[in-house]
Amino acid sequence: MAVQKLPLAKALNESLRKALETDPKVLIMGEDVGKLGGVFRVTDGLQKDFGEDRVIDSPLAESGIVGTAIGLALRGYRPVVEIQFDGFVFPAYDQIVTQLAKMHARALGKVKMPVVIRIPYGGGIGAVEHHSESPEALFAHVPGLKVVSPSNSSDAYWMLQQAIQSDDPVIFFEPKRRYWDKGEVDTEAIPGALHQARVAREGSDLTLAAYGPMVKVCLEAAAAAQEEGKSVEVLDLRSMSPIDFDAIQRSVEKTRHLVVVHEAPVFYGAGAEIAARITERCFYHLEAPVLRVGGYHAPYPPARLEEEYLPGLDRVLDAVDRSLAY
Amino acid sequence: MTVESTAARKTTRRSSGAKRTTSAASAKKAPAAQGAEPELVQLLTPEGERVQHPDYDIDLSAEELRGLYRDMVLTRRFDAEATSLQRQGELGLWASLLGQEAAQIGSGRALRDDDYVFPTYREHGVAWVRGVDPTNLLGMFRGVNHGGWDPNSNNFHLYTIVIGSQTLHATGYAMGIAKDGADSAVIAYFGDGASSQGDVNEAFTFSAVYNAPVVFFCQNNQWAISEPTEKQTRVPLYQRARGFGFPGVRVDGNDVLACLAVTRSALERARRGEGPTLVEAFTYRMGAHTTSDDPTKYRRDEEREAWEAKDPILRLKAYLEREGHADEAFFEALEAESEALGKRVREGVRNMPDPDDMAIFENVYADGHSLVDEERAQFAAYQASFADGEVK
Secondary structure: OOEEEEEHHHHHHHHHHHHHHHOOOEEEEEOOOOOOOOOOOOOOOHHHHHOOOOEEEOOOOHHHHHHHHHHHHHOOOEEEEEOOOHHHOHHHHHHHHHHHOOHHHHOOOOOOOOOEEEEEEOOOOOOOOOOOOOOHHHHHOOOOOEEEOOOOHHHHHHHHHHHHHOOOOEEEEEEHHHOOOEEEEEOOOOOOOOOOOEEEEOOOOEEEEEOOOHHHHHHHHHHHHHHOOOOEEEEEOOEEEOOOHHHHHHHHHHHOOEEEEEEEEOOOOHHHHHHHHHHHHHOOOOOOOOEEEEEOOOOOOOHHHHHHHOOOHHHHHHHHHHHHOO | OOHHHHHHOOOOOOOOOOOOOOOHHHHHHOHHHOOOOOOOEOOEOOOOOEOOOOOOOOOOOHHHHHHHHHHHHHHHHHHHHHHHHHHOOOOOOOOOOOOOHHHHHHHHOOOOOOOEEEOOOOOHHHHHHHOOOHHHHOHHHHOOOOOOOOHHHHOEOOOOOOOOHHHHHHHHHHHHHHHHOOOOOEEEEEEOHHHHOHHHHHHHHHHHHOOOOEEEEEEEOOEEOOEEHHHOOOOOHHHHHHHHOOOEEEEEOOOHHHHHHHHHHHHHHHHOOOOOEEEEEEOOOOOOOOOOOOHHHOOOHHHHHHHHOOOHHHHHHHHHHHHOOOOHHHHHHHHHHHHHHHHHHHHHHHOOOOOOHHHHHOOOOOOOOHHHHHHHHHHHHHHHHHHHHHHO
16 A cells, blocks of 8 residues: 555645654644644644644644744654644744754754744635735745745655654645645655655746646646647746755756746745846856746735736746747 | 742741832832832842741751852852953953842752753853853854854753743743653743743743743843833733743842742742742842943932842852851952953953854754755855965
8 A cells, every 4th residue: 555645635644644653752733733633634633643742732822832842852852833824924933033943053063953844835725814825935045944845745745754854944835725636645655855856747848947836837837838839847846945956957958948936926036046046057058037927026815816816827828938939 | 839829928028128110100000010019039138147938948058058159259250251351352242140140040059950941141150050161151242153052961052042032942841851751840041021022921821731840030130121120011020920820939039049949949849740930030130231231321320239239149148157157268269269260261262263164054954955055165165266366
């Protein structure tokens, strides 16, 4: 039973179960993670099987959740904390940025901070305010943090294992609108490294780089472009800090066109960093400026407008056309 | 022990004479504090007279008493040396503990080796009793590192500058102790200003809910830079604990014996699995907040003079002399030891090497990060380009 077809949320659940079984120092902490199994049921059944000492319902206080996780890590535990929604992470932002990210460096390497912060993120589920945001750039900008996001069930399973095993703090962004998408998970596979990008679809005319929820959109765009005779490569970056620039460079040296797609606002976003670095690395290979497709410099809109705000098939294909027109 | 019973059994002695409310106007605005004399656990009066308290008796040998005195004197000497070194340009900043020696030595000497300390950036006395080399405390103030010691070799965490953050780390660590089934305890230091922080209140919540073996040791030194305690709270700080479901007690923070007794009792309570305690050490920061501060802009000389009369070191000295626990030879030897410490710290700081340039990139990550690797290589090449130029 090494290969199973699992929804992404269930793959995360299996991953957490495996981690709890494997290492007695692993703890799950967060609001409603116990009996309820989390508001997205990612921790479903774990408290029943591992007890309240391992799967801990936390007081409703995000800074407290992360701050106590830091203390538990100092005591030798490996806490995996759940922040209920993207927009709720900010009360804990201080602890993450001023404490968690810097502890290893401040202690001159004498202490490790193996803390994973799971954050369901992104839009597309018709939620209310503060439940649809993509704050990954705010974390990727902070030295000391690693920031990753799986786009499918297999990566959800393996990347979470790897994040938990890492001695560095990892911000683990879960694409909440993909929680119910099913995919194959081989629990006996040998996974690629956490920071490595993956070629999700081979192509030769243009590279679409994305991560998390936008990988699926980009794959659909590549399929649509194929019908128009364009061969589009899709890179699933998987990690926003570090970013696998070598993989992007390899792809761009082949396709000579790059479009970066993410839900977060374009301004100061991951796409800006990728555009700058790839321009430095691939200036003589590029046949068009690196283009970006993403959110606007505006608060995430009410749900009735989110389809206009979020990059969809048409906006991605439009960018593909613009890039190839140079 | 409940808060109520603790309060009920307090002596009615008007011990230190310090009123929380300093003016009729503020008393009017703060009804909870109106007319309230601070109820302090005290075992040694400002005159150095030993008094009894029903809950916190303590019996120390003459040698132990001399040890506490030595700790306070050497800590003060170290602190004075650091202040001088800042004035001489050897340190970028210094946060003096002047006046808070009893609170730190008393509480620190209540700890066992296996207990863990989470300090602010002013706990030089606690660091001293934990065996951290005083010179190492100066690294961050000199600008050569952000820490300077291995937290696990003395069970003394790094100084934390963001106010109150460490109280949550302490709580989490204490939760870990409980999970391990150990009987160690944790002490978290913070100040009156920190009591306003969300993190401190969240630490109270978490520690109470999880019954964590942690002692919250608040040194109420009356001032958060320029803001008096009245700008942080409308009730005496130790009473905050009641709302979170654990006991709070106010101790005379300038009385090393009382600080030792009260902290020891709170630690024992934590070890017995009875959860957290808030200790408010009522004390006074006699110096500036840091060397960048100018207390003359916000507080009166008379206030400091009133507190100088309650000096923690003078009162223990008076007691030692009154009881014949120490002779002139002891005080002279300690004076010589103080000078030697000052000299050692002074030379230690001046000889402290600047970090290697490449330290910028060290320990950013435990497992490595490709961007750090790339920038380290670029920086090394850049530095090397200057070396080449010098050779030519």
